[in-house]
Amino acid sequence: MFKSMMKSRLFWPILVLLLILIINLFFDRSFLSIEMRNGHLTGSLIDILNRGAPLILISIGMTLVIATKGIDLSVGSVIAMSGAIGAMTVASTEGTGLGPLFMAIGLSLLICALVGGWNGLLVSRVGVQPIVATLILMVAGRGIAQLITGGQITTVYYDPYSFIGGGYLLSLPFSVFIVTFVFLVAVLLTRKTALGLFIESVGSNPDASRLAGINSKNIMLMVYLFSGFCAGVGGLILSSNVMSADGNNAGLWFELDAILAVVIGGTSLMGGRFYLMGTVIGALIIQSLTTTIYSIGVPAETNLVVKAIVVLIVCLLQSPEFRRKVFGFGKVKRTGEQKEREGVSLS
Amino acid sequence: MINRLSLDYKQLPLVATITLFVLMFSFGSLRYTGFLSTQVFLNLFIDNAFLIVIAVGMTFVILSGGIDLSVGSVIALTSMVAASLTMEAQLSPWIVIPISLLVGTVLGVMQGALIHFYNLQPFIVTLAGMFLARGLSYVISVETISIDHPFFSYMANSRIPLPGDNFISISVVIALTVVVIAIFLAHFTNFGRTVYAIGGSEQSAMLMGLPVARTKILIYTLSGFCASLAGLIFTFYMLSGYGLHANGMELDTIAAVVIGGTLLTGGAGYVAGSVVGVLILGVIQTIIVFEGTLSSWWTKIAIGVLLLLFIVLQRVIVMRSEKKQGNG
Numbered sequence: 001m002f003k004s005m006m007k008s009r010l011f012w013p014i015l016v017l018l019l020i021l022i023i024n025l026f027f028d029r030s031f032l033s034i035e036m037r038n039g040h041l042t043g044s045l046i047d048i049l050n051r052g053a054p055l056i057l058i059s060i061g062m063t064l065v066i067a068t069k070g071i072d073l074s075v076g077s078v079i080a081m082s083g084a085i086g087a088m089t090v091a092s093t094e095g096t097g098l099g100p101l102f103m104a105i106g107l108s109l110l111i112c113a114l115v116g117g118w119n120g121l122l123v124s125r126v127g128v129q130p131i132v133a134t135l136i137l138m139v140a141g142r143g144i145a146q147l148i149t150g151g152q153i154t155t156v157y158y159d160p161y162s163f164i165g166g167g168y169l170l171s172l173p174f175s176v177f178i179v180t181f182v183f184l185v186a187v188l189l190t191r192k193t194a195l196g197l198f199i200e201s202v203g204s205n206p207d208a209s210r211l212a213g214i215n216s217k218n219i220m221l222m223v224y225l226f227s228g229f230c231a232g233v234g235g236l237i238l239s240s241n242v243m244s245a246d247g248n249n250a251g252l253w254f255e256l257d258a259i260l261a262v263v264i265g266g267t268s269l270m271g272g273r274f275y276l277m278g279t280v281i282g283a284l285i286i287q288s289l290t291t292t293i294y295s296i297g298v299p300a301e302t303n304l305v306v307k308a309i310v311v312l313i314v315c316l317l318q319s320p321e322f323r324r325k326v327f328g329f330g331k332v333k334r335t336g337e338q339k340e341r342e343g344v345s346l347s
Numbered sequence: 348m349i350n351r352l353s354l355d356y357k358q359l360p361l362v363a364t365i366t367l368f369v370l371m372f373s374f375g376s377l378r379y380t381g382f383l384s385t386q387v388f389l390n391l392f393i394d395n396a397f398l399i400v401i402a403v404g405m406t407f408v409i410l411s412g413g414i415d416l417s418v419g420s421v422i423a424l425t426s427m428v429a430a431s432l433t434m435e436a437q438l439s440p441w442i443v444i445p446i447s448l449l450v451g452t453v454l455g456v457m458q459g460a461l462i463h464f465y466n467l468q469p470f471i472v473t474l475a476g477m478f479l480a481r482g483l484s485y486v487i488s489v490e491t492i493s494i495d496h497p498f499f500s501y502m503a504n505s506r507i508p509l510p511g512d513n514f515i516s517i518s519v520v521i522a523l524t525v526v527v528i529a530i531f532l533a534h535f536t537n538f539g540r541t542v543y544a545i546g547g548s549e550q551s552a553m554l555m556g557l558p559v560a561r562t563k564i565l566i567y568t569l570s571g572f573c574a575s576l577a578g579l580i581f582t583f584y585m586l587s588g589y590g591l592h593a594n595g596m597e598l599d600t601i602a603a604v605v606i607g608g609t610l611l612t613g614g615a616g617y618v619a620g621s622v623v624g625v626l627i628l629g630v631i632q633t634i635i636v637f638e639g640t641l642s643s644w645w646t647k648i649a650i651g652v653l654l655l656l657f658i659v660l661q662r663v664i665v666m667r668s669e670k671k672q673g674n675g
Contacts, residue, residue, distance in 0.1 A: 071470075126659060126662055127662055127666070128658055128659075128662055129611060129612070131414070131470065131611075132605070132611050132658055133658070135598065135601065135602075135654065136651050136654045136655050136658065137651070138598065139598055139602060139647055139650050139651045139654060140647060140648050140650070140651020140652065140654075140655075141651075142644075142647055143644040143645065143646070143647030143648035143651065144644075144648060146642070146644035146647075147642075147644055147645075147648065151642050151643070151644060247644070256474060256477075256478070259471075259474070263471070269468055269470075269471060299485065299486075299489055301481075301482060301485030301486075301489055301590065302482055302485065302486055303482070304478045304479070304481050304482030304485065305478070305479060305482030305483060305486065306482075307475075307478045307482070308475045308476070308477075308478035308479035308482060309475075309479075311471065311474065311475040311478065312461070312472075312475045315465075315467050315471055315472070315475070316461075316465060316467070319465040319466055319467055320466070321464065321465045321466050322465045
């Protein structure tokens with residue numbers, strides 16, 4: 001039984017997550033306890049879920065993009081744009097009417113989906129490499145976000161706006177419900193319909209998929225659109241958390257964290273396979289790492305060193321060459337075709 | 348006939364880049380008084396000397412079909428190492444400079460080795476390098492360390508006079524030396540030819556018996572060294588070390604190389620093109636400064652639009668050449 005557990009893709013990520021939580025327990029005995037306070041559940045675990053919500057969302061979108069052998073570098077900028085649009089829509093509003101709230105949500109999600117679709121068009125129709133196509137928006141998007149906010153940090157004084165990221169429903173943070181909803185939709189669409197298979201097939205070989213009758217181009221367009229949408233939701237949560245929009249710093253480094261979460265979750269950057277649950281755990285690992293580093297009292301900036309080491313270890317573990325050299329597995333045979341596939345770099 | 352076409356396919360982006368630079372500079376000269384002067388042109392070099400140096404290193408990486416995301420962070424780390432060794436350890440610049448240059452070089456060797464021996468993607472390895480370098484510079488200190496040392500002040504302030512009341516800085520001389528060496532390396536050495544061959548097709552290069560392993564590691568070492576050298580120039584420019592220095596510089600560098608006409612798929616491009624690419628970014632900034640009312644974020648939007656134009660141009664060129672090959 002233990003062996004079958006070991007074989008599961010989720011085994012290592014879950015183990016790492018548990019390990020981080022246990023390390024926390026040494027520094028803070030009450031780390032795992034969850035209390036009811038003012039009708040809200042509070043505790044470090046809830047906090048990790050709540051703060052990790054944007055990253056989980058964005059990583060879900062990123063997983064599908066990476067599954068098609070692509071990458072979306074623009075999510076950080078899309079977060080900034082989404083927050084800027086949302087905050088600017090309600091910036092001059094006060095009171096508690098819900099009209100402006102839905103207006104803000106609708107507008108920013110629509111634009112973020114469009115922006116994601118733009119990436120998708122460049123990749124699927126113009127045929128630009130994903131890393132380059134999304135680089136354009138990564139550079140320009142932050143400029144656009146600053147253009148929207150006028151280069152300043154826009155503060156929101158409209159109370160309902162805080163509900164998106166800071167509200168509670170059934171004594172749980174509302175953002176947790178958003179994440180659960182998006183996750184369920186993604187899982188249902190990809191695992192209960194043929195869509196997931198199509199995505200994996202496009203990721204392994206777009207040309208063969210097209211010849212097999214799959215509309216590769218539209219599948220690619222769709223995953224980038226979905227990634228843009230997810231980044232939009234994440235951006236709204238982040239901006240609502242701080243009740244402001246900052247075109248310059250909102251969502252900084254998120255693309256990297258999201259890619260990291262996807263890779264930790266077991267999805268290979270070579271495309272063709274994806275594990276949504278793994279991604280969620282990967283994102284939770286990153287969030288708990290951040291929380292741990294804060295709670296242990298190590299300077300927050302060392303986070304980057306830890307992340308760098310984690311990325312390297314995970315990548316090395318995924319590399320067939322490394323596994324063969326270190327663990328001496330004789331299983332990995334490198335055929336010419338496989339070698340060629342590995343040699344193709346992402347850039 | 349075919350020969351002439353393949354020449355066009357390689358040189359068209361470079362021609363487009365140079366034309367664009369001339370057009371933008373003329374636009375600025377017509378629109379603003381005082382724009383058309385040798386000093387404004389020279390200032391492009393003075394303000395972007397470090398960017399030229401990293402762009403040169405990045406050109407080799409992209410020519411080989413890879414990418415190096417760590418360069419911005421290496422600048423920060425180098426500036427931090429230089430600042431802390433000079434100010435806190437009170438070492439002489441003659442010891443500080445070699446150590447600082449080693450920082451990026453060693454990181455480059457490590458990245459190159461990981462990429463080659465374990466077949467990891469350059470993108471993800473240099474991403475880790477980027478986290479590592481920035482994290483390490485914060486480990487040295489979270490605060491800015493300002494440098495107050497005669498040597499560094501001399502490097503920062505001394506001006507080399509040129510005819511006609513113009514001047515350049517020592518950094519420009521360093522940057523131009525790097526460019527000349529790089530052009531020599533790219534076009535007149537075995538190393539340069541191997542880089543182009545790897546970019547064209549790594550497997551063919553290997554089958555031809557070219558030293559792919561050594562070259563690939565050398566490419567990332569070179570890029571790391573250039574990033575460290577750029578870090579030193581940046582330190583002369585800012586006279587301080589700080590973990591947030593050159594944040595996002597890797598994107599500017601990649602943009603400059605792409606605008607400079609190097610194909611991101613590797614195998615085609617010129618070091619000189621990247622220099623023009625950097626100058627174009629510089630002209631955009633200068634125009635925005637001269638305009639006065641335009642805000643800084645227009646720089647980002649303009650760079651994004653230019654990137655888009657050049658990438659689409661590259662696609663068209665590649666598709667046309669593929670079609671030609673298909674017909675032939």
